Amino acid sequence: MKKIYISLVLACNLLAVGRTIAQDLWPAVTKEMRPWTRWWWLGSAVDRPNLERELTLFDKSGFGGVEVTPIYGAKGFESSYLNFLSPQWMNMLGVATDKANALGMGVDINLGTGWPFGGPQIKEKDAATKLILDEFELKKGERITFPLKPKDPKQHYFFLQALQAFRSDNSEINLDDYISKTTGTWEAPADIRLLAVFSGRTGQKVKRAAPGGAGYTLDHLGQQSVLSYFNRFTEAFKDKPLHVRAFFNDSYEVYGANWTDEFLQSFERIKGYRLQDHLLDFAGKGKNEAKTAGLKSDYREVVNALLAQNFLIPFTDFAHRYRAISKNQAHGSPGNLIDLYADTDIAECETFGSSSFDLPGLRRDTADIRNVDPDPMMAKFATSATNVYGKKYTSSETFTWLTEHFKTSLSQTKPEVEQLFLAGVNHVFYHGTTYSPKNVPFPGWLFYASVNFVPQNSFWEHLTGLNQYITRVQSILQSSRADNELLVYWPIYDIWNNAKGVDKALKVHDVDEWLHPTQFYKQSVQLQKRGYSFDFATDKILEGTTVNGGKLQTSKDAIPYRAIYIPACHYFSEVTLQKILEMANQGATVIFQQLPKEVPGYSQLEKRRTLFNKLIASLGFEKDKANQYTAFGKGKIYLTTDINSALETEQILPERINQTGLKFSRRVAGKDTYYYLVNHSGQTVDRHIALNVQAKYYSLLDPQTGRTYQLPSSDGKIRVQIPSGYSWIVLASEQQASEPFRYQDELHQVAQLDRDWKVNFIAGGPVLPKAKKLDQLSSWTEWGDKDAVNFSGTANYEKTFSIHKDLSKSYLLKLGRVAESARVYINGKDAGVLWSIPFQQDITPLLVNGENKIRIEVANLMANRICYLDRKKVTWRNYHEINFVNINYKDFDASKWAPMESGLIGPVTIWSY
Known part of the structure; x- marks a missing residue:
């Protein structure tokens, strides 16, 4: 069942009352x-006319800004390349910002090219650095010669x-x-095992670098190396106004970088002892695995501290010097992700790959499934960093490798971005948009x-539907703050205090290894399912x-929290x-x-262990007894595997929304509370529910259409009627919309429009297929027309139909299967873009009694x-560096693809209610 659907365009153009209501309840x-997009400048081969043309198109489509990232270029256009940060490049950046x-609109820039940070200013002394721990075995009387060198012959810049x-x-x-020593020898007085620590270099260079941006990757842990990196930008910017909103740092993909030349001194300063005095155990060559794990924990904690102190905080300070803000993707870092997300102005998470949803008709190809689906719980690492410090934005690199190239429909993007919204993300960046001169042929x-x-892209004219929804x-999400009642402690020391490996890089692709097995994750999932x-x-x-x-x-x-929950963990800081x-x-x-059970690390272990045990004993809990409780000063401490009972005892009650099959996020703004409700189940949810926040009035703000409605309430309950694939925003407030919501009761089909369509192709290629009259709706790839099989673009479907319009009824148009998006016109008036499941729209104000005309512009x-271009061996992918690959990072070739279903499939029906 479904509510009244009327597009924002229709509401603005046809209903003056609707316009006034929207202005009252929707924020300015x-x-x-608006959504932003990462804007790749290939070879930085940009010019004023094309920059201005593309920005105008972005604005018209509903984008709020761009994130400029220069990368490798297209072959044949080398003469147009601009070196990164050259005067010509800076001039083009000025054109874009102006x-x-x-x-x-706004402009952010990647403070580098490709990723990660690096470039020609990074000499080997400032390049990404790694720990080399070599073992040499000497017989009695054997000698070693100085200077001692690492075993790895590729290492030519190193320090013992x-x-x-x-x-x-x-x-x-x-x-x-x-x-x-740089000369001389040392003779072994007995059979000897020799351990040597070298500060070496990873040799990694910037991936996908743009002209003027190639070079070694930066040593992110070194204070001087980071300063040397920023100096190049200081020289290029020359303290002139940039009009750039934010500087951006991509995900931490600095492979094998786990050291810096001053690491041992920093370690001693932070931890109070010399790591080099414990090399045998640090290397795992001793007989005490617990000591090895403790040393590794201290080492990883110092890596985390240096990454924050020497890179992220200076990065943020540098941005502020230019009246910009900093934006960082912490995932992949060898550190405490939540703290590292919090060290910049905007924490940015990332989605990679596609998720599984139960929405009927939502396509998911087996080739698009990876080892692990994008996990909304991972996004909460970033949103938590935002919420606990009371910041405004959490951004996301969104839709990375959502599907194979050219096969992503707008309907597939909706539930993916909704998962991010539910997790608290409120500033979406598409991944993404490539700058392309107007004269470059399709694609x-x-x-x-x-x-x-x-x-x-053939869906471009319909992208406004997705953009307006976002x-x-x-x-709402940016005008309010998350109203979360609990803090859940993340036990990072259970990851750090481990004898295996060296650094611990926490990647989004490996959450099945470091996150999913933990009680922290399992308990968080259960709390969320419960409604907390x-x-x-x-x-x-x-x-x-x-x-x-x-x-x-x-x-x-920050909004205050009502309790803190510590899931089961082994290691815990005595200070915490x-x-x-x-x-x-x-x-x-x-x-x-x-x-x-115990403290992590090795530094002052016995002293800290004594304090830890004393604090545990002060709780007075009986050993091996479940479900205990103690008053502690003015507060309370529970020890229980039944968190639900503990919370309910404290009158911290879950929302009952989840019991309906809906997902939700609760936000507050002053005295107003917003509930963002999403139906990712396979059927309509039609239920009466009681929200935890009781209010005088409830209103529906429909994010799909922009319309607002009164929601009646009785005994503290409201009725929700949300179709599969749809979302609501419910406002609990002292104010209310003026137009009553009409529930879709007594839904009856009054017309079926499957036959007698006239179809003509209006935009796209390689050529426009011939017009056709259809006796029955079907995919245009099944018409026996090779031009239609090869076609990507927009077709115009038209027909007339008659209906007896009952003024006491409302009327709902259902398009059935759409491949892949549509704009509907009724009697020449725009009824809106239908771009996602369930592909239906209220058309009541547009229908007339008697004969009506319907026109539907459908894009595949x-x-x-x-596929046609690849079969014809037309050269369209011709780039330096990686060139163009498929979703599995193999050479891309679409020549053997089967044609994708295209056009209006139906059944197209009209229903009264």
Whole structure:
């Protein structure tokens, strides 16, 4: 069953009352509320006319801004390449920012080319650095010669930083005096195992670099190396106004970089002992695995600290010097992701690949399925960093490799982006759009890893539907704050205090290894299913948390939390435990699933272990007894595997929305509360539900259409009627929309429009197929017309029909199967873009009694035309570097693809209610 559907365009043009209502309840739109897109400049071969033309097209389609990323170029256009940061390049950046500002759009820039940060200014001394821990075995009387070199012959820029010799009984011979020697030898007095620590180089260079951007990857952990990187930008920018909103850093893909030349000194300063004094155990060559794990934990904690202190905080400071903000993707970093997300102004997460949804008719090809689906819980690492510090935006690199090239429909993007919204993301960046000169033939310049949100895409004219939907949802999400009642502690030390490996890079592609098996993840999933809302907390976040009236205040701008939950974990900081008990003493509610067992790390281990045990003992819990509780000062501490009972005892109640099959996110703005409700189930949800937030009035803000309606309530309940694939925003407030919502009761089919359609092709290629009259709707690839099989673009479907219009009824148009998006006109008036499941629209104001005309502009995808080009061996993918690959990173070839279903399939029906 479905509610009244009327597009925002229709509401604005036809219904003055609707326009006034929308202005009252929908926030005023800013550029950040619209979707943005990553804008790849291939070879930076850009010019003023094409920059201004593309920005104008972006603005018309509903984009709020672009994120400029220069990358490798197209072959044959080398003479047009501009070197990154050259005066000519800076001039073109100025053209882009001037035009964007004139259009009310924004511009962000990648503070580099390709990824990760690096370039010609990075010499080997400042390049990504790695720990080399070599072992040499010497017989008695054998000698080593200085300078000592690593075993890896590829290492030619390195420093010997530690050297230790061990006899067969593991007793040590101190060789500190030999570390700096550049000549001479040392003779083994007995059979010796020699361990040497070198500071080496990974040799990694910038991936997908643009002209002027090639070079070594930056050492992100080194203070001087980071400063040397930024110096190039200081020289290029020359302290002139840039009119750039943000500087951006892509995901941390610095492979094998786990060291810096000053690491040992930094380690001693932070941890209070010399790591080089414990090389045997650090290398895993000793007999104490627990000590090895503790040393590795301290090492990883120092890596985390250096990444924040030497890179992310200076990166943010650098952005502020130019009146810009910083934006960072922390995932993939060898550190505490939540804290690293929080070290810049905007935390940015990423979706990679496609998800599984139960929506009827939603296509998902087996080739698009990866080892692990995008996990909304992973997005909460970034949104938590935003929420606990009271920041405004969490952004997302969105739709990366959603499907194979040219096969992504707009309907497939909707549930994917809705998962991000539900997780708290509110500033979407498409991945993405490639700059392409107007004179480049179809399909224009394209990037190898993206959904191609480009004007050459056959869905471009219908992209406004997706863009308007995202704008409306983000207008609410950005005008409000997450109303989450719980903090859930993330036990990072269970990852760090492990004897295996060296650094621990936490990647979105590996969540099935480092995240999914944990109780932290399993308990978070169960809490969400139960109907609770929460953010994740780290040791650093808890360190700055205060208690006020029994609630946890993580920062002055954050909404307070009602309790903190610590899922089962083995390792726990005694400092954090002391802080938690202090908060409980001040009135906080704390819930442990299990008590942690021991402290992590090796530094001052016995002293910290003693304090930890003392704090645990102070709780007075009985050993091996489940479900215990104690009053602790003004607060309460639970030890229980039944968190639901503990929370309900504290009158912290879940929302009952999830029991209906809907997903939700709750937001607050002043005295108003918003519920974003999404139906990803396979059927309509038609239920009466009681929201936890009771209000005088309830209103529906429909993000698909922009219309607003009154929702009646009775006994504190409202009726929701949300079709599969649809979403609502419910406002609980002192104000209310004026137009009543009409539920779709007594739905009856009054017309079936499957026959007698006239079809003509109006835009696309390689050629426009001939017009056709259809006795029955079907895919145009099945008409026996080879031009139609090869065609990608838009076809115009027209017919007339008669209907007896009952003025007491409303009328709903259902298009059935659409391949892949449509714009509907009734009697010459625009009824809106139908771009996603369930492909239906209320057309009541547009129908007349008697004869009516319907016209539907249907666009398919680019796939069939690309298939034609590859069969004809037309050269269209001709790029430097990676050129163009498929979803499995193999050479792209569409020549053997079967034609994709295209056009209006139906059945097309009209229903009264």
